[in-house]
Amino acid sequence: ASVQENGETTTSGDGAGTTDGDDSTQTETTETGPAGTAKAWYRLQNTELEARKEALSQFNADSKHTIEGSDVSDLKKKTTSAIPAGQGPHVFDWAHDWVGDYLQRGFVVDRSDQLNVDLNTFTDAAAGAVQFDGNVVGLPYAAETVSLVYNKDMVDEPPETVADMKSVMKEHHDPQNGTYGLSYPFDPYFVSAWAQAFGGYYFDPDKDPQLGLTKSETVKGIEFALDNLKPYMPKDPSYGAQAAPFSEGNAAFAINGPWYLTTLKEKGVNFGVASLPKLESGQPRPLTGIQMWYFSKAMGEDGADTAAAQSFVEWYVTNEDLLTTAAEEHGSIPVLESLSGSDALPSDVQAFSETVSQGVPMPTHPKMGKVWQPLTDALTKVYNGDAGVEPAMKQAEKTVRENWE
Amino acid sequence: MATVTLDHLRKEYDNGQIVAVDDVSLTVEDGEFVTVVGPSGCGKSTTLRMIAGLERPTDGRIYVGNDDVTGVHARKRDVAMVFQNYALYPHKTVEQNMAFGLRMSTDLSKDERRETVRETAEMMGIEDLLDQKPDELSGGQKQRVALGRAIVRDPDVFLFDEPLSNLDAKLRTTMRTEIQRLQNELGTTSVYVTHDQEEAMTMGDRIVILNGGELQQSGVPKEVYNDPANEFVGGFIGSPSMNFLTVTVEESGGTTRLVGEDGFEYGLTDERLRNAVRGREQVRLGIRPEDVRVAEPGLDAVETTVEVIEPVGSDNYLHLALGEDSIARVASDVEPDTGETIHVSFDPSDLHLFDASDGESLLYEAERSATPTV
Amino acid sequence: MATVTLDHLRKEYDNGQIVAVDDVSLTVEDGEFVTVVGPSGCGKSTTLRMIAGLERPTDGRIYVGNDDVTGVHARKRDVAMVFQNYALYPHKTVEQNMAFGLRMSTDLSKDERRETVRETAEMMGIEDLLDQKPDELSGGQKQRVALGRAIVRDPDVFLFDEPLSNLDAKLRTTMRTEIQRLQNELGTTSVYVTHDQEEAMTMGDRIVILNGGELQQSGVPKEVYNDPANEFVGGFIGSPSMNFLTVTVEESGGTTRLVGEDGFEYGLTDERLRNAVRGREQVRLGIRPEDVRVAEPGLDAVETTVEVIEPVGSDNYLHLALGEDSIARVASDVEPDTGETIHVSFDPSDLHLFDASDGESLLYEAERSATPTV
């Protein structure tokens, strides 16, 4: 039994009351079987939270099932401790990079046999992202990646090439007076576009070697970013420090994800989104994340609650209205084949969507988990100028290998 | 009301390394006011605390009335104690302070308690202070409240542990009279500890002198003053202290002479004194300052010089070059110059003689066999 | 060595709400030992602390020698002070305690300091304690160290703030003598504050009495005792206190009679006294306990009853039913019963007369105009 049953969740308060009346009229989910109750966890920005609540109450109203949603801070820690203790949710919402690791730990379960949704309804990248070793551990609903954001008050046209971009940045970069060329958090995820631009990669289970940190292409990509972008950025590579100048209207460009747009709107920055600028050779290929609903361990057994959770997820990921609204309001990039790339989407989203299509989904393999930290360390080091790219990557690779053992 | 009997009381501390009280026996009669006096650390407080039940005797027994209370818990003994630092509860008002004992040890109703407290407060002249906190009181007022707190309970026995030593000189004399007046009025058996011999002398029906945990003497103040059992008592009681001289006994023919260092010579004529020193080589001669008389040069007179003259208003103290430091108390109009040679004499009946080694009185022994004290 | 002069000194606290010292002027001669006495809160400590430089006078000036030190910081004045609670540095050994002042105020080398400290310690008889911490010392030893710490610096002026009040009665007398001996030896100008009038009387070359922040009288102890400037001084100096009676002056023909409440009647014959009371309705009559003599019934004798008799060994105190509480100090062999009617008489020269309203002495005035004090 769960203690949470006693307490009402944020949304079900009103939802439960209104369900009775509408129940008979709206029966989209045509399953048989008893009504179930399931917990859903997510971690969202304030603005998105409203929409999520809205969606939940809509589902609860339309379905005989009840989904109790909670916005959980530090989802990783909570899932790590709660799921093994049997206290976890039925489904939770996060990017796909936990797939392999969580599957291995037994935190999530394969439901490929029970699915009512064909994976082909999603983009290939999205469909691939929710699987590991043939197990389908969840369903995707959005993609995210970083792309170029420009300040329309400072830049007339988004640059086509890195060279164009550089000249604009040069023009605006003046730290003494508090203006910068570029706002760009410097960590493995953000930098991946360049690291992989020349054919390099961090980690790819299908390649040999799996670890590509020291491959000359990777090194070259990182060096490219250092040479061409770093000179126009604030000195602090951390997200907060990098995000600030652009969001205050003091930088010409930012490279950031859709979540950033909320802040920009709040602060009233006149911005535009474009795909990443082109290179003379190669092309920026950022890592992309797929937002998905995971099937947690609690769905390992079939039952009313599992059915509730599954029907909710299936409803959610295929609901075009919902996803379109999300795209319009929060810059969420749909991965439904039917919506992806659609002209109906706002231009920002289209731009992101385009970048996504150039990108590479993050690896889901559990080994990837041990790559991030050494790589971050290495990037910080090279950003600070404490080491050359090559030795830093060598060191990182060594550490990763040790940790893999 | 009750007698208090201490029967071979002994108290050791630190596993016997410190003997605070050593074989003290004493009976305090019903209604008697006994003062216990002695130098610091002599075991006065320890004795008192054993009577109160705050310390458990290592050996010996304590009786209150006819009951053996040795093993009885402090709160079950019907005694009241006044502490040196008053120990008034700082968070309670005077009234609450006084009522606390009643609340704890009687079944009185709230109103009865209030009534009783009010009566006692009137008796102590502190009825105006009842609503104040101890912090707001002066030293004398605190002392009164502390007394009131003890009195209000109407206990079998009062115990006082140096209750006046935190007051200034003037206030001390006032409070002394007050306590005596109260005790006369109430007639409660009382044990009063002090290190001030004057306080002990003036207040006690009987005075008990302790030293090094041992009882030295007990008796009516005047008797103790006039006939100290040993050198310690002689020196301790009386202010300024008794003067002591170590003298050699020289018997030749029918005369006995006491010869001191600085040319001191004194012939004993009194038979009692001569008997006392007979057969001894050295004795300690004691003489009280007020018994040293400035005299004309003469047979009995001893010649000496005045080292310092100390006027105390009513009298003058002459520090004489006899023994270590001898003092003569003389009237305030006797004013020799410093360094002047004068003659002093003393009455044989004022002389005290002590054993040179153990300090026991040579005269007291004789007397005690005749009329035993306590 | 230096004289200390206080010139119309005034100290206010709490922005003028409390006047602790009020217009005190005083000169302490070079090498003189002046005791300052008064009841608690009369401003003794404040005065002393102003001399030390620990408080800054609100008004008036202080001179040490010929220098105006009013605005000089305490540490620049060459004075040493002995505190009531000794104020020994608890974490320093006795030696370090004594050497601290030397370290701070002289250029002596370490060895010289050590030497000086050792000499002083020998003088004080504490050379064995040099390596101990204050915690390990008894009260008397602490007091000695505190004195030593002051002496070792060989200052211009010694200041003592009730240095003996934490010691027990016996130790107090011993230390008293010791301090006097030292001062005689060193001859340093000293100001000694105490609330104990006996201490003040015996120790001081001159005694200063304060009350309510105001200087009441200053003079040689004996003079002050014999000729108090006002009722306060009369009552404060001397133990037991002077007895006071409010009496009506009845002049009829050539005789002047003082008539009190309880049938008290006393005829004035002395011309000086008669002049003093002339034209007044009421006066306060003061008489010291030792001046009250038990007499045969007779013309001058006053009849009264004995309320309490208090033996103090050397004397007896008779509490008489005269005025509020009158005491007669009589020899220890005069032992009337409680309640007995006796007759007492007094010598006209022992009488003190004070103004009934402001307490000023009626006799002192006259005399002062002849021989002004300070």
Added chain:
Amino acid sequence: MSTVSRVAGRVEEVPFLEREDASLLLVLPGLFVFSAFMLFPILYLLGISFTNAEPATLFAGDGAMSVLTFGEASFVGLRNYVTILTDPNFWNSFGITWLFVATSVTLKLTLSIGVALIVTGDRVRGKRLMRSLIIIPMGLPAIFTITVWRGIFSSAEFGLANQVLDALGFASVSWLSERWMAFLAYNVTEAWLAYPFMVIITVSALQDVPEELHEAAKVDGAGYLARFLHVTLPSIKRPVLFAAILTAAASFQQFLIPYVFNQGGPARANELMVVYGYREAFTYFQYGQGAAISLVAVAFIGAFMWLNVKRGKLADGVGDT
């Protein structure tokens, strides 16, 4: 001294409150609850440290109970300890941790005593209000303040620290990417976090310094500095020493500052012990090893406290009988 003995040497009797040994019963509930919550986890940690637990094994198996029996992790003996003790990173972390303890405690002491002296100064008006104001940091959750300080020490030109430097005419500093600058930043933040507690203790101690001692020293000719050295410091030594030991233990276990600032960077150079353990346990998923590190840290800090408490006689000053 004899607080205990005096009441203790006192008479017996019935109700259990008056029995000396029965007084143990008054202490037991607290001891029990504390042990239940603190000792159990330590034992659990001890167990894990002898296994090769990692998320995949620790949480495998059925039922939550299996977590407590370490899932499918297997016993590896002392291997984790050996691994740690032969890891150069561990020794780096060990060294930097003690260095951090030393420097931060010194800084904290200096700062707190200085501030305490200021807010108890004779001539300072409004001391009480100042004292209430300066403890505000105590009321904020540490993680919040640390996040804020992370912003202050941003290496960017517009980090607050850099702006101050700029205003003073200095060049800006890459705080968190230079080892010793980062270390300095840790120290400053740690000192700022800890000063309210230390100041309160020091202020209390200062108020207990007998005024008479100061006066005696003044009359003895001592100036402000001499009085501070010879009177104030020795008088407040014990409480302040006690606070210093407590705060040293806190420094030793500091996790959030290095973690939030730069994960013990740059490049693991400033990885304090707890961060090191965390990194092993959570970034590399070596629970067994992480547990072993935590325990080694606990052992060290325990030994440190034990030594100080013994040497400073902190436990007996109070109850010595």
Added chain:
Amino acid sequence: MSLLRSVARELKNDFVGAATTPLDLYRELRYTAAGVRSGEISPMRPLKTAGLTLGALVAVLTLLFPIYWILISALSGTGGSIHSVDGLRLLPEKPSLQPFIWVIGDLILPSYEIGLGIPFSDSTLVFNTPGFELLDASDYGVESPSGFKKFFWNSLMVAIPTVILGMCLIVPAAYALSRREFIGRRKILFGYVLLTQVGGGLGIALLIGLYTVFVQVGINDNKLALSVYYAATAVPFNTWLLKTYMDGIPVSYEEAAVVDGAPAWRVVVEVILPLSKAGLATVFIFTFLTGWTEFVVAQTLLGTENYTLPVGLFSLVSEYSVPWARFSAFALTFASPIMLVYLFAQRYIEGGLSFGGMEG
């Protein structure tokens, strides 16, 4: 009861004291001014006082600058940030109280209908309590205010049992350790001193073990259980602290009570506890703070509905963006009660921390 009354009285005194402080200051100023004019007081003195006060003020302000900085960002109408490119700014940009209003939300006391049945009759007296509208957040453009009030309530529900339980565990133990001699007393004391700090940094791996146990016992996501945990962690330090304080209470008070006939428990209740007021206040604040500011364990154990303030504070932060204005406003609002409590309990805490029994 009398304890409460005395607390109330102390509070009143404090208020009066606080209120008369300016008056005293004024009096001092006037007195000094008069003194200076008449030449009795050298003008250097007030100048020195003013200078030193100013110096102290500068020191205090420097120390508090980070707080001020947070405050600026909390008052910023543009979302605020601790990273500001526009140079050192001492005043908020477009100052606005909106973030604070967002934190506090509506303060509306709805009107209630109270029916009082009159005995022996059928009629009922009906009262309508007036509704109070102290603050309507939407008037200030705040549409969905923060969950502060809910978190606040949760925090109270955690902190109050923590304090109650903590006191129940600490006070008797401190008394026994201070006044009684029993087997293991010194060992326990020693252990407590040792354990006052060890444990805090045991790390998060511990937490998983702890959590598992909580789940086993079925008390996870339970505020009361969390309180028990907090109380437990507060035991060693506070027991030790209180014991040290109690050591400083003269034994003679107890002896007086015993001689007055009071049984042991009454001695404790009537004498020891009232005299330990300062120590109790300090321990009270420290145990309260334990529950009030702890973040990591609360976050692990509690579900969304039971979030306490610190967890609530951190739920404002998402992976990438920190709404600084709201975040800061929330944090400051969160810290303010502690500041107030301290302002009034200052005297006690400073007294309670003085380690009376620690002789040097």
